[in-house]
Amino acid sequence: MGEEEFSFVFVVIVLGILLISLIVIIVVKSITLIEYIYSYFYKKPLYTHLYFRLKKISPQHQEFIKQRFPFYNRLNRRQQSFFQHRLVTFIAHKSFEGRDEFEVTDEVKIYIGATAVMLTFGMRNFLLKRLSKIIIYPDIYYSTINEVHHKGEFNPQLKALVFSWKDFLQGYETANDNLNLGIHEFMHVIHLNTYNHKNISAVIFRDANKELEDLLKQDHLRNKLVDSRYFRDYAFTNRFEFLAVLVESFIESPLLFKQNFPEFYKKIKEMLNYNFAGY
Structure with a gap:
């Protein structure tokens, strides 16, 4: 192979690699965009579980x-x-x-x-x-x-x-x-x-949590929460404790939670992407 032929082949290989890389980037960006659009409407990722080899416990x-x-x-x-x-x-x-x-x-x-x-x-x-x-x-x-x-x-x-x-x-x-x-x-x-993370689950979690905090600012809903005594007083210490206490109820008494506070239940469901009352 002559020097000119070698140079031509080298250029073709480099251009091929660049083209493939560009295609991969476009595909990844497109999938990411599609997933963000999907999550906007359905409040969940396109997929949650994808593994090459499953590990088992005894x-x-x-x-x-x-x-x-x-x-x-x-x-x-x-x-x-x-x-x-x-x-x-x-x-x-x-x-x-x-x-x-x-x-x-x-x-x-x-x-x-x-x-x-x-x-x-x-x-x-x-x-x-x-x-x-x-x-x-x-x-x-x-x-x-x-x-x-x-x-x-x-x-x-x-x-x-x-x-x-x-x-x-x-x-x-x-x-x-x-x-x-x-x-x-x-x-x-x-x-x-979820702070400072761009993965789709973190984005969904943050968005739903922001909406949850906005709900709490509504006087009639907040008064309903406080007056019901369903959530212990510790829930109102700060926004971190509020969320943690709500999730305890979401998991341990989901049906009662959903019946009494459907607005809050819906947001926790979106954040965790699981319906604990759906059984």
Whole structure:
């Protein structure tokens, strides 16, 4: 091959690569645009679950989840396989640390991880990048940050979620009391995780949350919320606590929530992309 022929072939290859790259960029941008239009009308992503190889948990841990998570039992077999895959992946990406001689067992990881997967099951991005480690105490612990005792908290600076295991378990003991420490604290993580993210689930979450806050500004709806005593007073501490408390009710007593506050229920449904009362 002569020098001129080689140069010609090289130019053709380079132009071919550039053309293919341009086509890929156009396709990706087009799909993104289509999805944003779709989400504007339908309030959900074009797709939520797409995996190349599904990971599974053991039959023993499957049974563990079935006994403790009604949410899992409402999923069909294919969705349960997605749940398992996300659970294995989530646990693998997080550091679990025990304090005050607390032993972090596989079941502890499964219980905590399944709570996170349940809340993010309707979202495409579920790994919660603002969270890197989960710290578990056997009971209420003393926080050196604000010098008070805590049952649970999320520290975004340290990317750390902290639980009292005793209080985490108590959250699941009564299924419909709208008090669940795990759900509450993970909602803080999810809420902050949507900040400054451009993925479609984060965009939908932020938009619905803004509309939720606008609803709260309407005097007649706010008065109805307060007078009903359905949500505990702690919900009105700030917008973060308001959302966390609402989601506790959304999951633990969805039918009652939907019947009494359909406007608020609809927004939580959009944010999580799951209808807990739809069964």
